[in-house]
Amino acid sequence: MGIDPPDWTRARQAVVPAAPPEARPKDLFRGGTRLETAIIQGVPATRLAGWPRGARREPVSFALDPASPASQWKPVRRGSFGDGLVWRQEAESRWVFERPLAEDERCLGLGELYRGLDRRGKTHWLFTTDDPHHTESSPALYQAIPFVILERGGLAVGWFLDSPAPQRWDLGTDLGATLRITLLSRRGFQLTRLGPAPLPAVVGAFTCLTGRTELPPRWSLGHQQSRWSYATEREVRQVARELRRRRIPTDTVVIDIDYMEDYQVFTIDQARFPRFARMIGDLRRDGFRVVTILDPGVKRDDTAFVHRRGRERRAFCRDAKGEPFVGRVWAGPSCFPDFLREDVRAWWGEEAEALVRLGVAGIWNDMNEPSAFDVPDWLATTATELPRETDQRFLQEAPEGPTGHLEVRSVYGSQMARAAWDLLRRVSPDERPFVLSRSGYAGMQRFGAVWLGDNTSWFEHLRMSIPMLLSMGLSGVPFAGADVGGFGHDADGELIVRWYQLGIFYPFFRNHCAMGQRAQEPWAFGEAVERHLRRLIEVRYRLLPYLESLFVEHAATGAPILRPLFWHAPEDREAREIDDQFFFGPDILVAPILERARRRRSVYFPAGRYFPFDGGPPLGGGRRHSVEFGYDAVPAFVREGTILPLVDPAPHTDDLSRADLTFRCYGGRARGRYREDDGLTLGYQRGEVSEWELRFARGALCAVARQLGFPATGRRYFVEHEGERTSFTLPR
Numbered sequence: 139m140g141i142d143p144p145d146w147t148r149a150r151q152a153v154v155p156a157a158p159p160e161a162r163p164k165d166l167f168r169g170g171t172r173l174e175t176a177i178i179q180g181v182p183a184t185r186l187a188g189w190p191r192g193a194r195r196e197p198v199s200f201a202l203d204p205a206s207p208a209s210q211w212k213p214v215r216r217g218s219f220g221d222g223l224v225w226r227q228e229a230e231s232r233w234v235f236e237r238p239l240a241e242d243e244r245c246l247g248l249g250e251l252y253r254g255l256d257r258r259g260k261t262h263w264l265f266t267t268d269d270p271h272h273t274e275s276s277p278a279l280y281q282a283i284p285f286v287i288l289e290r291g292g293l294a295v296g297w298f299l300d301s302p303a304p305q306r307w308d309l310g311t312d313l314g315a316t317l318r319i320t321l322l323s324r325r326g327f328q329l330t331r332l333g334p335a336p337l338p339a340v341v342g343a344f345t346c347l348t349g350r351t352e353l354p355p356r357w358s359l360g361h362q363q364s365r366w367s368y369a370t371e372r373e374v375r376q377v378a379r380e381l382r383r384r385r386i387p388t389d390t391v392v393i394d395i396d397y398m399e400d401y402q403v404f405t406i407d408q409a410r411f412p413r414f415a416r417m418i419g420d421l422r423r424d425g426f427r428v429v430t431i432l433d434p435g436v437k438r439d440d441t442a443f444v445h446r447r448g449r450e451r452r453a454f455c456r457d458a459k460g461e462p463f464v465g466r467v468w469a470g471p472s473c474f475p476d477f478l479r480e481d482v483r484a485w486w487g488e489e490a491e492a493l494v495r496l497g498v499a500g501i502w503n504d505m506n507e508p509s510a511f512d513v514p515d516w517l518a519t520t521a522t523e524l525p526r527e528t529d530q531r532f533l534q535e536a537p538e539g540p541t542g543h544l545e546v547r548s549v550y551g552s553q554m555a556r557a558a559w560d561l562l563r564r565v566s567p568d569e570r571p572f573v574l575s576r577s578g579y580a581g582m583q584r585f586g587a588v589w590l591g592d593n594t595s596w597f598e599h600l601r602m603s604i605p606m607l608l609s610m611g612l613s614g615v616p617f618a619g620a621d622v623g624g625f626g627h628d629a630d631g632e633l634i635v636r637w638y639q640l641g642i643f644y645p646f647f648r649n650h651c652a653m654g655q656r657a658q659e660p661w662a663f664g665e666a667v668e669r670h671l672r673r674l675i676e677v678r679y680r681l682l683p684y685l686e687s688l689f690v691e692h693a694a695t696g697a698p699i700l701r702p703l704f705w706h707a708p709e710d711r712e713a714r715e716i717d718d719q720f721f722f723g724p725d726i727l728v729a730p731i732l733e734r735a736r737r738r739r740s741v742y743f744p745a746g747r748y749f750p751f752d753g754g755p756p757l758g759g760g761r762r763h764s765v766e767f768g769y770d771a772v773p774a775f776v777r778e779g780t781i782l783p784l785v786d787p788a789p790h791t792d793d794l795s796r797a798d799l800t801f802r803c804y805g806g807r808a809r810g811r812y813r814e815d816d817g818l819t820l821g822y823q824r825g826e827v828s829e830w831e832l833r834f835a836r837g838a839l840c841a842v843a844r845q846l847g848f849p850a851t852g853r854r855y856f857v858e859h860e861g862e863r864t865s866f867t868l869p870r
């Protein structure tokens with residue numbers, strides 16, 4: 139490769155300026171403001187827009203879902219934002235927002251940060267950053283979602299500072315009691331307050347504004363096998379063959395950057411992939427989908443057709459002198475499309491369409507912070523003020539006109555993902571798209587899934603993936619996962635087993651690892667490990683009907699798929715601080731082993747009784763239990779009163795609709811819901827879905843059809859209670 143990763147240690151020092159002085163600087167604000175209110179799904183909302191003097195207009199939001207029903211804002215003539223907010227413009231491009239924090243107030247959300255669930259006590263940067271070393275000192279990562287939830291005594295208030303410019307958030311830093319946000323922008327801001335309301339209502343209102351994730355294609359929820367890189371057709375076929383031969387359920391093989399010719403986007407290396415389409419076709423017949431990577435950088439090469447076409451369309455970002463910005467990435471010096479422009483997204487989609495025509499099923503967007511090796515430090519020059527637009531590396535086309543990149547940087551990744559999403563929608567209007575993105579801004583959830591980027595094969599990163607994914611969910615993004623097994627450094631058998639024990643509950647479930655690391659496929663660690671992983675992946679497949687119902691719930695209410703314990707136990711003081719366990723939907727509590735050489739851990743159960751997933755008597759809630767989890771265990775518990783639909787595993791999801799399905803009933807009385815659709819199209823939105831209400835009492839299951847729009851597949855149904863299984867007929 140020959141390219142060293144940038145030195146982030148140096149960058150980081152420059153990024154975080156010293157704490158602001160105690161004396162309050164005077165307010166330079168002479169611009170315009172607008173205050174509005176609305177009720178969003180029952181939650182009171184206030185929105186304050188502010189823009190500097192001389193601004194062309196108030197800043198346009200890149201986060202709001204145009205389809206959102208929450209557009210009924212009413213202007214407020216007199217009044218204030220409330221919630222104790224004070225704000226001021228301290229300098230031409232520096233805005234400060236402050237509000238006191240109560241002693242017991244928690245700060246949740248804020249997207250992807252390598253930090254615990256409660257973000258209080260620390261300074262964070264909300265600005266998309268490719269930091270390959272995730273440590274407690276990392277102030278920012280790939281996703282920037284400036285939405286915080288201030289929670290206290292079961293009531294929550296959400297604050298959304300809608301601006302993709304650099305934002306520094308001091309959340310009671312140094313034991314302080316002030317929330318202070320410093321926004322570096324010449325465009326201005328929109329600050330929205332949601333609440334006070336219960337936590338689920340605040341998340342519901344936020345996702346009503348910024349959109350929700352649609353039900354993904356079933357195959358994308360199965361096991362995905364990836365690595366940087368399966369670099370030849372032979373390797374890709376071989377991995378697929380091994381997965382089937384070893385009966386490891388898998389739906390997707392992911393192809394990283396080495397399929398391209400010299401890393402030029404939209405090319406395929408003919409020497410290494412001579413029959414790309416045929417390979418995909420063969421894999422498809424074997425039940426695999428292929429996902430390929432795309433990077434935003436287009437190699438600057440006038441002889442190359444993509445670059446030429448992009449230049450002809452003036453699609454690339456330019457500096458104030460009109461020169462295209464050139465950043466070094468894998469392909470060498472490269473130009474960057476301005477994804478803020480609709481015509482550029484459409485052009486990108488036309489180029490990428492060739493991949494889809496070759497059979498590629500989903501698109502993986504990487505490096506879209508955007509990242510460039512020779513500009514490791516996009517923040518360093520912006521410590522206290524933003525450089526003038528003409529001094530910024532390049533400009534982008536915002537709705538109000540050409541705008542410095544730093545003003546809109548954080549939304550670059552979402553807009554690139556949007557280009558892929560729109561393409562897939564256009565090519566197959568009735569299919570559910572699958573798009574994966576490393577970077578994103580508020581509203582990213584409308585354009586697909588995200589993963590947490592370059593983690594490391596450490597137990598520490600296994601552990602941290604829980605609060606990170608919980609925070610993504612609270613920030614509106616449910617379809618997320620971390621590289622299972624870890625990206626950097628070598629995994630080992632124990633780590634990978636523990637990682638799969640957690641990973642089968644990640645909404646996005648992919649084994650991926652970096653160039654130069656030891657093999658990380660499920661069979662790479664010996665026979666015993668392979669056996670455990672096979673069984674764990676089978677459990678993931680068994681849980682897919684339940685997982686799909688969680689996506690349906692998210693689309694209806696905004697509820698995340700992975701939920702902190704207090705989501706379901708708001709009054710429980712002990713549950714408040716737990717971020718090494720979580721609820722997978724309302725009914726399954728997951729408490730994995732997160733340290734090496736451990737077989738036992740303490741698990742806290744909120745009120746209720748919980749049955750170990752692997753069988754055995756229920757454990758009583760409102761207290762801790764010490765529980766043992768061997769390498770063959772599923773570290774999860776099912777709430778008493780649940781009816782869990784479990785499907786028999788199959789090699790891939792195409793075969794799942796005919797597999798036997800068991801309604802496992804937990805406790806003497808239980809209830810649940812069950813739904814069926816084709817797993818692939820948008821037919822369910824037109825009523826091509828069947829749904830039943832389930833009740834279990836006195837040893838008998840009773841199902842009532844709510845909707846019967848999807849025909850029976852011929853599968854058999856069973857009901858299971860206390861280990862006894864009998865056949866069951868679903869009423870149609």
Ligand code: MIG
Pocket residue numbers: 365366394395431504505576591592625650651652
């Ligand atoms: O500079 O495409 O996070 O998943 O394998 C590294 C190669 C670029 C970073 C991604 C990682 C991917 C890798 N990419």
